[in-house]
Amino acid sequence: MMVSGSVNSLMKTIDNGFMPIISEEPGYIAYYVVDSGDGQVTAVSIFEDEETSVKSNNLAQEWISKHLGDLVPGKAQVIS
Template sequence: MSRSVKYTVVRQYEGFVPLLRQVPGFVAYYWVDAEHGVMLSTSVFEDQAGADELVKRAADFVRDNLAPLLPNPPQVTAGHVVAAG
């Protein structure tokens, strides 16, 4: 990976990929079907500032577009990357 990746966010909903790509520091996005109705998304940024910006934009996107489908907030885990392969 050519960029220095230091921070990531994991979210259990999706639908805002074009929005995500506009966030400064965006590196990568992964969507996982964990089966049994569970979907996971992982967003990778160059730093925490980009991840924090996505949290704000994602909340607005869900409120404006997905609120009836997602009555409960997602489980969000975030932190500094300590190892990458």
């Protein structure tokens, strides 16, 4: 996702806001957020199976839209 503003601020917001939510989801194994350079951030979630992975992607899309609208211009790309 492209970031408008501080990548560090975005990553801190994700750590404090989204990590506690996604880590409680059934099938959760791990979640990583990486500074991809050029104002982009890549997030990778790992779940036990495709069904829980797809559910987490939907949850991520909703959370990003609701909580990061000012930091992420446009729509974040979520891929399963």
